[in-house]
Amino acid sequence: xxxxxxxxxxxxxxxxxxxxxxxxxxxxGKGSVLRSARHPTAxxxxxxxxxxELVLLLQTARQHQIKVVLKEVTLHRRFLREGKxxxxxxxxxxxxxxxxxxxxxxxxxxxxxxxxxxxQTAAGRxxxxxxxxxxxxxxxxxxEISPLTADQLGKLQGQQAGGQQPQQAGPAxxxxxxxxxxxxxxxxxxxxATSGAENQAKRPAKVLTMSQFLNPLPITKExxxxxxxxxxxxxxxxxxxxxxxxxxxxxxxxxxxxxxxxWVTASTGAAACQVQGVTLHSFAGxxxxxxxxxxxxxxxxxxxxLQHWKRCKHLVIDEISMVDADFFQKLEYVARMVRGxxxxxxxxxxxxxxxxxxxxxxxxxxxxxxxxxxSSGGGGGRFCFESDAWARCIDxxxxxxxxxxxxxxxxxxxxxxxRVGRCTEEDARRLAATATNSMELPAGIAATRLCTHxxxxxQINQHKLAALTGLERQYLAEDSVGASxxxxxxxxxxxxxxxxxxGAQVMLAKNLDVRAGLVNGARGVVVGFSxxxxxxxxxxxxxxxxxCGVRRVLTPExxxxxxxxxxxxxxxxxxxxxxxxxFSVHKSQGMTLDCVEMALSRSFEPGQAYVALSRARNLRxxxxxxxxxxxxxxxxxxxxxxxxxxxx
Numbered sequence: 001x002x003x004x005x006x007x008x009x010x011x012x013x014x015x016x017x018x019x020x021x022x023x024x025x026x027x028x029g030k031g032s033v034l035r036s037a038r039h040p041t042a043x044x045x046x047x048x049x050x051x052x053e054l055v056l057l058l059q060t061a062r063q064h065q066i067k068v069v070l071k072e073v074t075l076h077r078r079f080l081r082e083g084k085x086x087x088x089x090x091x092x093x094x095x096x097x098x099x100x101x102x103x104x105x106x107x108x109x110x111x112x113x114x115x116x117x118x119x120q121t122a123a124g125r126x127x128x129x130x131x132x133x134x135x136x137x138x139x140x141x142x143x144e145i146s147p148l149t150a151d152q153l154g155k156l157q158g159q160q161a162g163g164q165q166p167q168q169a170g171p172a173x174x175x176x177x178x179x180x181x182x183x184x185x186x187x188x189x190x191x192x193a194t195s196g197a198e199n200q201a202k203r204p205a206k207v208l209t210m211s212q213f214l215n216p217l218p219i220t221k222e223x224x225x226x227x228x229x230x231x232x233x234x235x236x237x238x239x240x241x242x243x244x245x246x247x248x249x250x251x252x253x254x255x256x257x258x259x260x261x262x263w264v265t266a267s268t269g270a271a272a273c274q275v276q277g278v279t280l281h282s283f284a285g286x287x288x289x290x291x292x293x294x295x296x297x298x299x300x301x302x303x304x305x306l307q308h309w310k311r312c313k314h315l316v317i318d319e320i321s322m323v324d325a326d327f328f329q330k331l332e333y334v335a336r337m338v339r340g341x342x343x344x345x346x347x348x349x350x351x352x353x354x355x356x357x358x359x360x361x362x363x364x365x366x367x368x369x370x371x372x373x374x375s376s377g378g379g380g381g382r383f384c385f386e387s388d389a390w391a392r393c394i395d396x397x398x399x400x401x402x403x404x405x406x407x408x409x410x411x412x413x414x415x416x417x418x419r420v421g422r423c424t425e426e427d428a429r430r431l432a433a434t435a436t437n438s439m440e441l442p443a444g445i446a447a448t449r450l451c452t453h454x455x456x457x458x459q460i461n462q463h464k465l466a467a468l469t470g471l472e473r474q475y476l477a478e479d480s481v482g483a484s485x486x487x488x489x490x491x492x493x494x495x496x497x498x499x500x501x502x503g504a505q506v507m508l509a510k511n512l513d514v515r516a517g518l519v520n521g522a523r524g525v526v527v528g529f530s531x532x533x534x535x536x537x538x539x540x541x542x543x544x545x546x547x548c549g550v551r552r553v554l555t556p557e558x559x560x561x562x563x564x565x566x567x568x569x570x571x572x573x574x575x576x577x578x579x580x581x582x583f584s585v586h587k588s589q590g591m592t593l594d595c596v597e598m599a600l601s602r603s604f605e606p607g608q609a610y611v612a613l614s615r616a617r618n619l620r621x622x623x624x625x626x627x628x629x630x631x632x633x634x635x636x637x638x639x640x641x642x643x644x645x646x647x648x
Contacts, residue, residue, distance in 0.1 A: 012147035015112040017045045019258070020083070020101035022058060024066070027093045044098070046113055047142040054116055055142055056087070056096070067142065068092055073117060077110060083259040085110060104255040112148050118156055223249045226398050231256045235350040237320065238398040241419050242358065242614030243405025247274060247590050250318055250353050261313035263562075267322035267354075267361075269490035270587040274520075275318045278491060278562050280327075283308070283315075286334065289327040296330050297337045309338045314349045319589065321354035324361035324381030325390075332389035344393040352394070356383055356638045357419050358607045359589060385641050397645060405592050408618035418610045420642075421634030431627045434619055439595050444525040445547050446505055447623060449582040450598040450612045460582035470502035473529060475536030477574035478556075487570065491561040493520075494574040500526050500542050507580035507593075508546070510557050517548030521591040523580060527551070535575075542575065547594040585612045597623035600631040607634065 023038045041061040049055050054070040071091030079085070083103045087096040098106070219227065223245060226238045230253045240246050254264055254275070264277030272279050281289060285305030286296045300309055317323065335346035361381035384390055406412050414427045439447055451457050465472075475498040479488055485496045493509040500506070504526040512518040529540035530553050543553045557576040560569050585598075585608055593615045600609050609631040616622035 012149045013108065013112060013153075014147040015046045015145050016105045016108055017043055018101050018105045018109050019043050020106070021099045021260075023097040023099075024058075025095040025097070027095055029093070033095075044101075044109070046109065046116070046145040048145055049142055052120075054113075054120060054145070057142060068094060068096070070113075070117065073113075075110060075114060080107060080110070081255075100258050100260040102256050102258055104252065107255075112145065115148050115153065115156055116145065119152055219249065219252060220245070220402055222398075222400055222402060223252075226400070227253055227256065229396050229398065230351050233349050235344070235352075235393050235395045236398065237350075237352040237354075237394050237396070238400065239353075239355050240400030241355060241403070241416065242611065243403050243415075243592070244400035245402075245404050246353050246355070246400060247318075248404075249400070250275060250316065250351075253351055254316060257314045257316075261311055262316065263308065263312050263314070264316045264318075266318040268319065268586070270493075271319040271322070271590065272491060272561075273493040273559075274590050275316070276559070276561065277316070277318070280317055280323060280331075283312075284331055284334065285309075286330065289330055293330060293333055296334050300334045300338045306338055309335070309346075312348055314351065315345070316351045317353070319354045319359075320352040320384060321356040322359055322361050323384045325384045325387035326381065328384035329387040329389045332387075332393060344389075350393055356385065356641060357634055358611050359586060360605055360607060360635065383635075383637060383641070386637065399645070405614070406617055408620075411616075411619045411622075414619075415610070415614050418613060418632050419634070420639060421606075421632060423629040423632040428627065428629045430619065431613070431624050434622050434624050435627070437620065437623045439621060439623065441595055442525075442545055442547055442549070444503065444527065444545065445523060445595070446525075446581070447595040447597045448505070448507065448523060448580050448593055450585050450588055450593075450596055450615065451582050452585055452600070452602045452604065452608060452612075454584050454586075457582045457584050461579040464581040465499060465501060465504060465579060468501040468503045472499055472501045473538050473540065473542070474499050475538055475575050477536065477572050479573075480569070480571040483570045483572075488559075488561070488572045491570065492559040492572045492574075494559065494572065494576065494578065496572075496574075498536075498575055498577060499579075500577070502526055502528055505580045506542075506544060506577045507583070508576055509578050510559075510576040512557075512576065513550075516550050518546065518550060518552070519592070521593055523547045523594040542577065544577070588612070588615050591615060592617065593621075595621050597625060599625045601626045601628070603631050603633075605633075606638070609633070 020042060021038070021040050022042045022044065023036060025036045026034045028034050039058070039060045043059045045057045045059075047055045047057050047067075049069070056068040056070055058066040058068070060066070068089055069092065070089060072089065074088040074090070076086040076088070081103055082099075083101040083106055084097075084099045085101070085106060086098070088094075089096070101109075226236070226249060230236050230238070238246070238249070254262065263283050264275050265280040265283045266272040266275055266277055267280055269279055272282075281287070284300065285302065286299050289296070291299065300306065332345050335348055336342060336344075337346075339346035339348070341347045361383060403412050406415065410430070414430060417423060417427055441447070449460060451460070477485075477488070477494065477496045477498075479485060479496070489496060506524050506526060508518060508520060508522040508524065511520050524544040524546035526542045527545045528543045530543050531539065532541040532553060532555065535541065535556050541553050541555060543551065545551045554575050554577060556573045559572045559574075562569060583593075585603075589611050594617070596612075596616050598612045600612060603609050603612075613622070613624070
């Protein structure tokens with residue numbers, strides 16, 4: 001098993017040694033803190049003593065070893081996705097506050113810990129009495145905890161399924177609900193389920209395999225190779241076509257890095273929403289990035305901005321293809337200057353992700369077809385791989401080739417051609433034929449129209465909503481105090497004001513239940529409103545019929561983002577829905593849509609047709625209204641870059 005990632009393809013689960021900040025509170029009988037000791041840099045490992053006790057071994061930066069016999073333990077893991085957890089050891093009257101741990105490693109650590117405690121309790125092994133925290137003596141041996149085996153997991157789940165209750169209270173083993181660890185914090189309670197879901201909840205618990213216990217969405221061999229490189233402090237750029245799992249893998253990488261020193265960014269606000277980060281411009285603090293190098297250094301040296309430049313050890317940039325060369329060059333120079341380091345990018349570890357054959361760099365341009373005239377096709381910018389900084393910074397380039405989104409071999413072949421700017425007569429014929437697709441959808445659900453221009457999106461959505469005759473409900477988001485609504489509109493995928501009526505076409509804006517099909521981008525229709533906990537000025541909540549067959553009443557979800565100065569966290573609480581009669585091609589990048597139609601005659605950028613077409617799962621769920629081969633374009637500079645690319 002890789003200690004860096006917590007991943008294992010084997011039939012046993014080892015407990016990783018995790019690096020984290022740890023605060024140890026000594027409590028009195030009432031739970032009040034008597035004294036506290038903070039260890040900003042420490043390692044935690046799970047061991048077993050000669051008396052078969054479970055022992056938590058903490059090694060501080062000064063090489064002091066502290067051991068805690070784990071007796072009567074309660075785990076609090078609400079903020080697990082932020083790399084935080086709390087262990088209350090009632091037998092020792094201790095509380096351990098763990099923070100800044102890589103979430104994936106912390107998850108695996110807590111899984112093994114909770115399972116081992118439950119197995120020990122079930123076995124009825126007596127625990128030795130310890131009155132207080134002990135420092136490990138030199139003559140006292142501790143053994144590394146043995147891996148959790150499939151047999152042990154089966155035994156434990158058999159006890160749970162049989163309704164056996166341990167005599168001594170302990171933490172409930174983490175379940176499938178806890179298994180995905182994206183970078184964002186846990187968002188609260190699950191949405192209220194319909195009667196069908198309630199009936200399903202009454203069924204016996206599903207027995208998980210070891211791989212499902214490790215992670216319900218295992219990664220492929222090529223994804224694991226990228227993950228191992230990305231967590232080894234080597235600067236990596238990984239690429240791949242649409243649907244190869246770049247976004248999924250990026251979330252796994254983020255969860256394997258320490259949260260407090262990792263900045264997750266993306267080239268645009270829409271892309272930043274997908275990874276629950278901030279825009280690259282917001283992180284850098286350079287405004288539009290058009291100032292001179294000296295002025296950019298001054299801007300980055302402002303106290304609020306300089307602080308997170310100094311704190312940053314790992315910088316993740318999603319959709320790097322939309323960052324132009326000049327801005328990337330300035331970023332690299334600024335990083336070296338403000339951090340006082342001659343190392344590439346000031347010694348910051350880079351994880352870059354994107355596909356240069358999709359949308360080109362974001363630069364100022366007129367919103368008119370044919371207005372571009374740059375090397376990038378987007379209005380004045382060059383691709384960042386054309387900068388000197390790119391060659392200096394990138395150590396490893398890796399490419400994902402396995403397609404996961406599409407399940408239609410013919411459609412995959414067509415998309416592979418379109419990605420590189422090819423469109424055969426047969427490809428054109430098959431795509432043009434989709435104009436007559438009927439798309440068998442649940443009653444009331446219409447295909448989303450992808451538009452090349454944002455103005456068309458707003459016009460279509462507002463016109464369609466106004467045409468509905470039912471009573472309109474408006475839901476106002478709950479934003480953190482002092483947060484700018486405009487900023488949160490950019491950093492989160494939901495609007496501050498959501499207007500809905502019965503019959504409104506909607507799209508899910510957050511993963512709620514991946515296995516049930518309730519994922520970001522899932523399509524549905526509002527079928528009514530049900531009484532619920534008042535929110536956003538309304539006493540009723542929308543009930544949505546999704547194309548995947550699930551019918552659910554939606555409750556508010558929470559989104560968080562770092563402020564541009566890095567001083568705090570901005571929050572928005574809103575229903576996880578967006579109007580979905582129409583959507584822009586730019587905002588759809590990275591999404592999978594259940595049913596989609598498009599008009600591509602006004603496409604104005606290389607890669608735009610490819611991005612639009614690749615949102616669909618197969619030819620059956622796609623309708624192209626005006627396809628011609630002229631829509632298909634790939635930039636020559638990008639084709640040359642990929643032709644000479646040496647991927648690991």
